[in-house]
Amino acid sequence: MRSERSSVNTGHPRSSNFLMEHESKDLLERYGIKTAKCVFVRKEDELIRALEAIGFPAVLKVASRKIPHKSEIGGVRFVNSEKEAIDAFRELISIEFAEGVNVQPMLEKGLEFFIGTSEDPQFGSFLALGLGGFYVEALKDYSVRLIPVERRDVEEMIEELRSKEIFSYRGKKFDREAIVDLALKVSEIVERESVVEMDLNPVFIYEKGYAVADARIVIGERRNFESKIRELSFSPKRIAVIGASNNPLKVGYAVLQSLKKSKAEIYPVNPNLSEIDGIKVFKSVEDLPEVDLAIVALPAEKVVETVEKLIGKAKEALIISVGFREAEVEEGKERERRLKELSERIRIIGPNVFGFVNVLEGINASFTPEFSKLKPGKIALVSQSGGICHYALHRFSEVGFSYVIHLGNRCDVDFADVLNFLARDENTRVVAIYVEGLENGRAFFEALKKLNESGKIAVVLKAGRSEVADRASMSHTGSLAGDYRVFTSAVKQAKGIPVESPTELIDVAVLAEKLGRIRSVAVVTIQAGLGIVFADLLESNGGRLSKLSEETVEELRRILPPITHRDNPIDVSFSGLDVSKLRRILEVLRRDRNVDAVVFCYAVAPPSWVIPEEVMKTLFRDEIVVYVTNAEDFEKKKKTLNCVLFDSIERCALALARLSHGFD
Secondary structure, eight states: OGGGHHHHTOOOOSSEEEEOHHHHHHHHHHTTOOBOOOEEESSHHHHHHHHHHHOSSEEEEEEOTTOSOGGGGTOEEEESSHHHHHHHHHHHHTSTTOOEEEEEEOOOOOEEEEEEEEEETTTEEEEEEEEOTHHHHHHOOEEEEESSOOHHHHHHHHHHOTTGGGGEETTEEOOHHHHHHHHHHHHHHHHHHTEEEEEEEEEEEOSSOEEEOOEEEEEEOOOOOOOOOOOOOSOOSEEEEETOOSOTTSHHHHHHHHHTTSSSEEEEEOTTOSEETTEEOBSSGGGOOOEEEEEEOSOHHHHHHHHHHHBTTEEEEEEOOOOSGGGOSHHHHHHHHHHHHHTTTSEEEOSSOOEEEETTTTEEEESOGGGGGOEEEEEEEEESOHHHHHHHHHHOTTSEEEEEEEOTTOSSSOHHHHHHHHHHOTTOOEEEEEESOOSOHHHHHHHHHHHHHTTOEEEEEEOOSSHHHHHHHHHHHSOOOOOHHHHHHHHHHTTOEEESSHHHHHHHHHHHHHHOSOSOEEEEESSHHHHHHHHHHHHHTTOOBOOOOHHHHHHHHHHSOTTSBOSSSEEOGGGGGSHHHHHHHHHHHHHOTTOSEEEEEEEOBTTTBOOOHHHHHHHOSSOEEEEEOOHHHHHHHHHHOSSEEESOHHHHHHHHHHHHHTOO
């Protein structure tokens, strides 16, 4: 971790106590961690006595609470004699801020590894591991997880390393179990001893066991992420619209149009109107009866005063208005601060949101009437961006959603609140989540774990991988994007599925809703090239082809002639035009316990290779079909077939690969 300060966030925290190396190693030894234990000396006679006990060759290191990185200032010397040791001691003790010198034996060289811990502003303590020494900086090949870690977490971290093959290299096998044991003990120390930073680098891994050569520990006050989960409802029966309008160009008009088809009672508020489209309009908030939800579509400068008046009138306030923290002006920040104070007395969604949609109950509490056309289903979309919600609306109108919820600035209601609500929702099976930034990553992490424990699958897209995206997210919703690697690692640790684009977000959610978690895929194609490319894309992105059972392979050999490829990926060639054979092949694969998903790749080649639509309706039940044809034909098939259709090999293979990452 010492060499990768910028990547793994190892800046010294406030109110910390930096331990010198001998103190750090004493702490490690108390927890059963083997170190190159050192002797702290201040005088030459102490040095001689230490060397008599340790012997040569030996290592001398400057010791100081103000010198965290000894090698960077020439503070490490290797000595082979008493004279060399005395000369080295005199040079080291003369270094500015030196408090003494640590003397330790020269360790047998092994595989250089590092294990370290630090604190992320959003998630708190995390553990990192990877190749140590020079390789940390050169390869930047390390993995992270939030503390505390379990054995499974550490094993996954090792598997994520690009350099993992080095554990079995040129006939040597290094002790992976030793790393797991060490990582678990480090996690325990952080929890028990209030460690805010630890750097063990290098750790020498041997064929049996390990030894910590260098150690640096900082004790301090760890970040506290207490949070209170808010009880929510997205099924309002009585809805007020503050700022309702009869002007089609106004947001207040669009909100009323969105609400018209819902079964909720609507109470528009506008001091200058008596009715809108036949609906009675109230002159003021004070005139309103009690409502479940108040949608506020007013200029920012009027919002705080209005929300104050809604206390006791409404259970929740949804604030569409912009001009708060995201505006990066002091008055905007002050407005949001005041809203946060008011949230102790009324639930607030937003500000800076387009609204939410309860698709199952037909409640479109947003300024986009088109959301009322969404099909009901078991996928919930929770987004920090309204644009991502509208992207899903236009690109995935055929997908069935339970809820679409926009959180915006999250001055009150946050991701954890909504995810806890969805964990209990019987009508939601998959939650697709778009995040730009978090203030309380731990609450988000715990909510993801609760989702997984409730049997739901979370698919998560995080913005802010690049510096430009990080800055953009700040101006969008007033939230810094934070460390992308820590975030995605936390998602994996909570058994969520991280993805990298809005299209992947919904593609993976659709497959997760249909298939659940999968390990491997069988591929069937009429054209061999499609299957080969699909297999390449699947496995290069971390997915896996199914190893077919012997019974399945034998059955395929009986069905298909020798000119075909009768193992995975399965090329049926012209035999695929014999519908009875193709049906038998699919049935055989459905029965194979090694197969979690079946994909049929088919590029239409008229007039010879065309499977009639009526046949496709009965042929494909649970399969995923990559159907490559013209746009008009594809759109038609999407509406008439019951199976999941993809229009490209790339999208389907990548989505299935991502889905397999979440398999437990």
